[in-house]
Amino acid sequence: MIEFNDVFKSFGTQEVLQGTQFTVEKGQSLVIMGPSGSGKSVILKHLIGLLQPDRGAIRIMGKDVAKLDRDGLQQLRRDMGYLFQHSALINWLSVFDNIALPLRETTSMSEKDIEERVMHVLGLVRLEEARIKLPGEISGGMQKRVGLARALVTKPSIILYDEPEAGLDPEMSTSVSRMMRRLKEEHGMTSVTVTHSVNCALTVADTLAVFEKGKFLISGPPTEVLNSDNQRVREFLGAPID
Numbered sequence: 509m510i511e512f513n514d515v516f517k518s519f520g521t522q523e524v525l526q527g528t529q530f531t532v533e534k535g536q537s538l539v540i541m542g543p544s545g546s547g548k549s550v551i552l553k554h555l556i557g558l559l560q561p562d563r564g565a566i567r568i569m570g571k572d573v574a575k576l577d578r579d580g581l582q583q584l585r586r587d588m589g590y591l592f593q594h595s596a597l598i599n600w601l602s603v604f605d606n607i608a609l610p611l612r613e614t615t616s617m618s619e620k621d622i623e624e625r626v627m628h629v630l631g632l633v634r635l636e637e638a639r640i641k642l643p644g645e646i647s648g649g650m651q652k653r654v655g656l657a658r659a660l661v662t663k664p665s666i667i668l669y670d671e672p673e674a675g676l677d678p679e680m681s682t683s684v685s686r687m688m689r690r691l692k693e694e695h696g697m698t699s700v701t702v703t704h705s706v707n708c709a710l711t712v713a714d715t716l717a718v719f720e721k722g723k724f725l726i727s728g729p730p731t732e733v734l735n736s737d738n739q740r741v742r743e744f745l746g747a748p749i750d
């Protein structure tokens with residue numbers, strides 16, 4: 509489903525990706541943890557074609573992302589939802605209109621069909637009653653769920669989560685993680701998640717990978733990685749779980 513094959517990417521003299529490699533099968537969930545500024549968001553941006561690799565290849569559903577033309581790239585982006593680190597909602601648009609935006613911009617769906625689809629994803633994130641509110645009138649956790657609904661509205665088969673817990677208290681963070689797991693279990697969503705939360709990783713990961721200095725130090729089932737003997741992995745993730 510997703511293949512990131514020996515990818516190199518530098519910005520000036522800064523080598524951010526140095527032979528980065530991973531695959532994600534359909535319906536599986538990969539969680540990436542690693543220090544701030546190590547290049548985790550850069551990995552996600554390569555997946556949606558916002559950045560191009562210097563070397564190596566990225567294939568998504570069999571297609572080489574670097575070789576897509578404009579139409580191909582637009583199709584790919586409809587097929588991939590992206591939950592940004594900060595929800596990135598438009599302040600002067602209602603919850604409903606924020607979620608409808610990707611449909612209005614990238615499809616020719618009728619208003620009736622748009623309404624139906626938006627209400628469906630609002631139901632998935634349990635926010636039907638907030639549809640006419642403005643982003644400033646709802647809590648941070650609700651804003652995050654609106655961001656999630658917007659990422660889901662084009663019916664993507666892959667979803668990318670960039671620090672979904674950022675700015676949330678532990679309770680809301682847990683609720684967002686559970687929602688992510690539900691999307692995987694009930695809708696077979698394939699996902700790549702970047703997070704600093706061990707709880708989020710334990711809730712959603714099939715595979716947990718720790719990224720540092722351009723490469724993955726380790727990757728495997730979350731409990732295995734959390735109990736790893738690797739000194740650096742232990743330092744980064746904190747005390748192992750019992």
Ligand SMILES: Nc1ncnc2c1ncn2[C@@H]1O[C@H](COP(=O)(O)OP(=O)(O)O)[C@@H](O)[C@H]1O
Pocket residue numbers: 519524542543544545546547548549550551
């Ligand atoms: N478009 C860009 N141009 C130049 N440098 C960038 C760009 N995007 C990211 N970087 C740099 O790459 C490094 C990794 O960034 P990022 O992937 O955002 O880190 P994080 O792991 O915290 O998500 C940072 O040093 C950042 O400044």
Ligand SMILES: [Mg+2]
Pocket residue numbers: 548549550593670
């Ligand atoms: Mg980041």
